Amino acid sequence: MPFQLMAKPSGASCNLRCTYCFYTEKENLYGGSARYRMSPEILERYVRAYIRSQDTQVVQFDWQGGEPTLLGIDFFNAVVALQAKYADGREITNTFQTNGTLLTDDWCRFFRQNGFLVGLSIDGPRACHDRYRMRASRRPSFDAVMAGAARLRKHKVTFNTLTVVNDDNARRPLEVYRFLKKIGDGHMQFIPAVERLPDRAARELGLNLASPPSPENKTDTVRVTPWSVSPEQLADFYIRIFDTWVRRDVGRVFVQFFDVALGNWMGAGSGLCVFAPTCGRAGALEHNGDVYACDHYVYPRYKRGNIMHTPLAELMASDPQRRFGEAKKDLLPQYCRGCEVLPVCNGDCPKHRFAQTPDGEAGLSYLCRAYKAVFNHMAPCMTMMAELVQTGRPASDIMGALSSQGAIRRSSAPGRNTACPCGSGKKFKRCCGA
Numbered sequence: 001m002p003f004q005l006m007a008k009p010s011g012a013s014c015n016l017r018c019t020y021c022f023y024t025e026k027e028n029l030y031g032g033s034a035r036y037r038m039s040p041e042i043l044e045r046y047v048r049a050y051i052r053s054q055d056t057q058v059v060q061f062d063w064q065g066g067e068p069t070l071l072g073i074d075f076f077n078a079v080v081a082l083q084a085k086y087a088d089g090r091e092i093t094n095t096f097q098t099n100g101t102l103l104t105d106d107w108c109r110f111f112r113q114n115g116f117l118v119g120l121s122i123d124g125p126r127a128c129h130d131r132y133r134m135r136a137s138r139r140p141s142f143d144a145v146m147a148g149a150a151r152l153r154k155h156k157v158t159f160n161t162l163t164v165v166n167d168d169n170a171r172r173p174l175e176v177y178r179f180l181k182k183i184g185d186g187h188m189q190f191i192p193a194v195e196r197l198p199d200r201a202a203r204e205l206g207l208n209l210a211s212p213p214s215p216e217n218k219t220d221t222v223r224v225t226p227w228s229v230s231p232e233q234l235a236d237f238y239i240r241i242f243d244t245w246v247r248r249d250v251g252r253v254f255v256q257f258f259d260v261a262l263g264n265w266m267g268a269g270s271g272l273c274v275f276a277p278t279c280g281r282a283g284a285l286e287h288n289g290d291v292y293a294c295d296h297y298v299y300p301r302y303k304r305g306n307i308m309h310t311p312l313a314e315l316m317a318s319d320p321q322r323r324f325g326e327a328k329k330d331l332l333p334q335y336c337r338g339c340e341v342l343p344v345c346n347g348d349c350p351k352h353r354f355a356q357t358p359d360g361e362a363g364l365s366y367l368c369r370a371y372k373a374v375f376n377h378m379a380p381c382m383t384m385m386a387e388l389v390q391t392g393r394p395a396s397d398i399m400g401a402l403s404s405q406g407a408i409r410r411s412s413a414p415g416r417n418t419a420c421p422c423g424s425g426k427k428f429k430r431c432c433g434a
């Protein structure tokens, strides 16, 4: 079975201390405070094993942290050399997720020369970004990230932006969207910040955030952190961006969430585990060779083993890992099974399933209300785009169709408080007439 790994060669080490980061505290699983660095032996074992485990012509490596630039360019020169040594005729690609604050001209030249696709973490304009993305000294990081973005552009490095949607920037969706359009090359990813205050299990491990719900413990007292995005905020954030995007930017701006939804609408499958029926095919590799079920499940009970002792492919194909992935579907509450948007949502990530259904069943996603609202709102446009693509036309043709519908609507002038003719179920003034 094909799988991916998010490699964390610097472990949880990072030069920033973003308030909502779920990964920096993982240093407590490895003795705390030290700077972590993958050894040359583990790196070579990983590169060789990962290439051999993939049955595709193109093999993609994903580098993350913590902050991987802390390892220096020489570490990644060694990566590229090892990839060339073991490629055996395969094409190798690399993605690299960074907070952007340490990017120099040398880093950007390296990315450009080696075709790395960079993911830049940025939460929106200065006030949004500096709300939670700060240095250990509590100083803001916005200027350093913007300098990094400017260098990436100067060296023509391809990069996506990655924005954590939290209680603060969720209030300013269009401000965030317009800002990201301006600074990047039009590829955006949004990740909702949802974490809970620590439970006993987490405290015993020295962690400050609750561990994910497990089959035996599906609902703790639901106390999310103050900076978590609420379902209502997330729905409003996505809907307002979608309504702008679908009228002006289809084919020019690529929002991962909308692309993934369209893929599911067309029956082409989800490119994102969160909205796929099952998961378990994207593990995490720590600096010392430990492999975990998922980037969000780096806890002792989800450790599958170590690549220095067990072949990587064997770890990712193990029974516990297979059961982990199947559980996403097997443990869906009845409420999801009867849901009108199940084929697109698939019950969200198991990490978020700590809420209860209206009739009291455990294991519902905390973000359910958001996804129900968003997917129902997008349905008429997604159906139209899916039909366009399936008849050989570009999805962007929807913009012309909507603007001519808009002209018709303007001439027939529906009342501002009447139901929107697009079928969203909202008032016209809050939907297409906004």
Ligand code: SF4
Binding pocket: 273, 274, 275, 279, 280, 281, 282, 294, 295, 296, 328, 348, 349, 350, 351
């Ligand atoms: S647990 Fe969530 S993030 Fe991890 S693989 Fe499954 S759906 Fe994806």
Ligand code: SF4
Binding pocket: 335, 336, 337, 339, 340, 341, 342, 345, 346, 347, 348, 364, 365, 367, 368, 369, 371, 372
């Ligand atoms: S929208 Fe809610 S009920 Fe529907 S599949 Fe998603 S999580 Fe389940």
